[in-house]
Amino acid sequence: MVQYTTARLDASFAALSDATRRGILEQLGPADASITALAERFHMTLTGMRKHVGVLEHAGLVTTVKVGRVRTCKLGLSGLQEEAAWIERYRQLWAARFDELDNVVEEMKRKENANGR
Amino acid sequence: MVQYTTARLDASFAALSDATRRGILEQLGPADASITALAERFHMTLTGMRKHVGVLEHAGLVTTVKVGRVRTCKLGLSGLQEEAAWIERYRQLWAARFDELDNVVEEMKRKENANGR
DNA sequence: GGTATACTGAACCATTCGGTTCAGTAAATC
DNA sequence: GATTTACTGAACCGAATGGTTCAGTATACC
CATH class of the missing domain: 1.10.10.10 (Winged helix-like DNA-binding domain superfamily/Winged helix DNA-binding domain)
Structure with missing residues (x-):
């Protein structure tokens, strides 16, 4: 959390x-x-x-x-977790307002998988 | 890209x-x-x-x-794509240095799925 | 012990930042 | 046409930023 x-x-x-x-x-x-x-x-x-x-x-x-x-x-140990989480939350707000841009979210998921771990 | x-x-x-x-x-x-x-x-x-x-x-x-x-x-239309990408890249550098912290990456994936879309 | 190295702290400087006030301008309302 | 509303631009202010120099201090090396 x-x-x-x-x-x-x-x-x-x-x-x-x-x-x-x-x-x-x-x-x-x-x-x-x-x-x-x-x-x-x-x-x-x-x-x-x-x-x-x-x-x-x-x-x-x-x-x-x-x-x-x-x-x-x-x-440092922090590793930008909070920052990534904040940005992700903003991205959700943004996505909710611009549904037509789902492909961006899709690309994020694709990248996430490409990390392969 | x-x-x-x-x-x-x-x-x-x-x-x-x-x-x-x-x-x-x-x-x-x-x-x-x-x-x-x-x-x-x-x-x-x-x-x-x-x-x-x-x-x-x-x-x-x-x-x-x-x-x-x-x-x-x-x-705005930008939606913090570049910023998320930069942070994610840094997180990879960081993860490479601290392999024992894989669970953080796992949690990111879990959250990504929890978004359910 | 003397010298070179690695950093530190204080002071200074110009620029940017986060905020204000005050005096406008332009649009909406009566 | 007069008044209110919504914003704008310029000027100002104190504090923070991004950098410097200069004079230390502490450690490593000969």
Whole structure:
């Protein structure tokens, strides 16, 4: 049972509204990374990158651990469940208003199956 | 074939990051509404509400028509397809990293079926 | 012990955001 | 034609954003 908390949705949608931060999430998909590595990858100062990571952390999308002098960033445990659920609910409202667009829902189902798991 | 445009995702995630705007979308699900009606519902000036609606319009989530002196707002045609797709892709990255959490994906499928259409 | 590395915190800056007020304009009503 | 209604645009405001620099601190390495 997923329950929406306003603050949570605010924070995570805000976190996702920046292309750099979406890029960071994709980067952390295949492998963890340090602040330095991310800063280089996105051509930004350490301080700037630290702020982005902070925003993602605050939204629960990323977690970090500092070992020695290196802070390692990895995908957070939340996994965007609430956000996906919220969007899905909106899609239902929308579908109810535009019945002729059922094929969109159909395509979602098709994709869901294509994941094959 | 859904393709991501950075600007589009920026605009719509930013639009969704505000509780009032998410509320407006839910309000417009069951029925269209005027600026005045929405402003009253959310205890805000007309000008303030007009700005929120403008943000949602810019993100393609809402469309408006002005007939006489009344501007009517309704859900936009976009229906958050790209946003759902982006999140789903992220969820796949995430799932690949945390295989033990398959049950979350299972729950998504279950919900998808529960929609019954 | 000295130096390089990785990060942090404070301060600053320009821009955007969420909201307001106030002074219009245009349409509907009496 | 006068009044009310519905919205609009400009201007303003304080707070938050996305970035920087600069001066630390703490760890790793020679």
